[in-house]
Amino acid sequence: MPISADYLAFICELLAPLGRIRSKRMFGGAGLYCDEHFFAIVIDDQLYLKTDAENRAEFEREALEAFRYEARGKIVQLGYHRAPDEALDSPELMRPWARSALAAALRARKP
Structure with missing residues (x-):
């Protein structure tokens, strides 16, 4: 099932307090980038x-x-885990989970 534009917009808005969020369509889904x-x-x-x-x-x-x-x-299992349902209720509840994911992305960067 493809992702809906409304859901993707909702998620980007939810994550916006982290920084500049953008999405890129890929493989029937979307990748999300923060800065x-x-x-x-x-x-x-x-x-x-x-x-x-x-x-x-x-x-x-x-x-x-x-x-x-x-x-x-x-x-194939990738290094991504589902976000908690309750974290989808507000940016405040999502913030610690999203920050943790962003920190993992920063650690994965190649020097």
């Missing part, structure tokens, strides 16, 4: 935030599922 740092994806009207070894446990503690897809008969 040019790729930190989230939207697939099937679901927000997934960047995770790594430092912040993954925060997401796993809340039983937030990892983003997975099938390619060539194999399941």
